[in-house]
Amino acid sequence: MNDAVHDLLGAWRLERWSLEYEDGRPAEFPLGPDARGMLLYTPGGQVSATLMKAGEPAVSFAYAGRYDVRDGAVYHSIEIATDPTLVGKTTTRHIAREGDVLTLSGPDFQAGTGRGQKIVWRRLP
Numbered sequence: 001m002n003d004a005v006h007d008l009l010g011a012w013r014l015e016r017w018s019l020e021y022e023d024g025r026p027a028e029f030p031l032g033p034d035a036r037g038m039l040l041y042t043p044g045g046q047v048s049a050t051l052m053k054a055g056e057p058a059v060s061f062a063y064a065g066r067y068d069v070r071d072g073a074v075y076h077s078i079e080i081a082t083d084p085t086l087v088g089k090t091t092t093r094h095i096a097r098e099g100d101v102l103t104l105s106g107p108d109f110q111a112g113t114g115r116g117q118k119i120v121w122r123r124l125p
Contacts, residue, residue, distance in 0.1 A: 004069040004095070005041075012039040012102055012121035014051055019108065019115045027118075031059065039121055041067060047076050069095070074104065083109075093119070 014037030018027040029035065037051035047067040052060035063081035067074055076091045086109060093104035100123040108115050 002069070004072075007097060008041045008067075008069065008074060008095075008102070009043060010041065011124040012041075013124050014038065015101070015120040015122050017051060017117070017119045020105075020118050021115045023114060028115075031061065038124075049076075073106070093117075 014035060016029075016033070017031060017035055017037070018029055020027050031051055031053040034054040035051055036054055037049065040046075040048045045066050045068070046064065048062075048064040050060065050062040061082055063076070063078045063083075063086055065079035066077045068077070069075075073092050073094050076093065078086045078089050078091070081087050089109065091106065091109065093106040096103040096105070102121045102123065103118065104121070105118045106116060108117055
């Protein structure tokens with residue numbers, strides 16, 4: 001197991017999920033600025049992400065599948081998702097780590113939106 005994979009293993013709590021616009025518009029928060037979530041990476045190569053709007057568990061987003069780490073990025077190959085249009089897609093998320101904080105950033109799920117995603121996670125003990 002390489003160091004980049006080892007750095008991701010375990011459970012992470014969502015700090016912030018935002019959509020950042022290329023044209024400088026203010027960031028948007030798909031599930032609000034106080035969204036909650038967990039991200040899990042297993043040693044066997046599985047990933048699971050679940051996010052929800054605070055106080056409204058019926059408003060949520062989740063997916064699971066496999067992941068691969070290379071060239072400073074993690075690739076999530078989505079096998080199941082609450083949004084069926086994401087099944088079969090692979091996301092690219094650039095990795096930035098600072099202590100127990102992990103920032104994943106990359107293109108939006110849909111091409112041509114003029115925005116990217118920035119997801120900040122904190123490692124759980």
